Amino acid sequence: MSLTHLSVELIPRTEEALRDDTAAVKTLLPAADMLNIPDLMRFPLRSWDAAALLQPVFLSIIPHVRAIDIAPNAPLPGATQPGLQEILVVHGDPPADLSHRTYPNSTESIIRRYKKEAPHLRVYAAFDPxxxxxxxxxxxxxxxxxxxxxxxxxxxxxDRKLFDLCREWLRDETVFWGLSPVIGPRSRSYWETTNHVVFPKDFSPTLDANIAFAQTVLRELSGSEEKGAVYLMPLRVKLEHYLPPLQDVLN
Known part of the structure; x- marks a missing residue:
């Protein structure tokens, strides 16, 4: 069985950069059938606007929506957007800019709003082990x-042990497994400090080691009887260095 979906997460820095990255994904990883776009406060381009920008090029795009940014009586982002089929609702970290207003929403409350006000949208949520x-x-x-x-x-x-544990915990769920390269000590420190990641003792923050692990996961899910989907988060690495070796295992 092949993967049910393969998505690539692209940062919406600018419209031009996003178009360039999308073109690179189509060329370097033709197995990718989706893009997912985070909503990052440090950039002016909102994720759902980025999705609208790219829909002529990529049919399936999943914008992230931060629950804490949605005012109680404000329209839901993307709810009436033509062509949009799916969204990912995340809680959202407090903004660095204290002038940016947030609201005491839970992820569940915003999911419920989407299911009531935009029932045509497929809604995903986050899992953090x-x-x-x-x-x-x-x-x-x-x-x-x-x-x-x-x-x-x-x-x-x-690491493989955590991946196997999470597969057991989330058995029978629809899951997009996140894979992201961690290259060098600064990248490792970011994940440890910001996201509280505990790396295995033998973890190697090199491009080759990260590609090898991603290939292992892709092979495992591609050959499994369970439905498996993956999203790649190629942070701080050139797409032309990271994506082609992953395409190779899917050919």
Whole structure:
């Protein structure tokens, strides 16, 4: 069985850069059938606007929506956007700019709003195996499903043991497994400090090692009877160095 979906996460820095990255994905990783776009406050281009920009080029695009940014009576981002089929609702980190207003929404409350006000949209939520005890995260998974989430995007995983554990925990769920290269000590420190990632003792922050792990996951999911999807988050690495070796294992 092949992957059900292969997505690439692209940062919406500018319209021009986003178009260039999208063209590179189509050339370097033709197996990719989706893009997902985070909504980052440090850039002016919103994720759903980026999705509209790229829809003529890529049919399936999943914008991320930050729950804490949505005012109670404000329209839901993307709810009436032509061609949009799916979104990912994340809670959202507090903004660095204190003038940016946020709201005390839960992820579940915004998922419920989407299911009521935009029932045509498929809604995904997040799963993070690092931020707290697994049983608490799995309780959140149950709450998000009850609210209407139809699948989950994981924080990137970096070792086989954790990947296997999470597969067991999320058995029978629709899951996009996150894979992201960690290259060098600064990149490793970012993940450890910001996302509380615990790397295995033998983890190697090199491009070759990260590509090898991603290839292992892609092969495993491609050959599995369970439905498997992946999203790639190629941070701080050139697409032409990271994507072609992954395409090779999918040919």
């Amino acid at each position: 690092y931020r707290r005890a697994p049983w608490r995260e799995l309780e959140d998974v149950a709450r998000k499903k009850e609210a209407g989430a139809e699948g989950f995007f994981t924080q990137p995983v970096f």
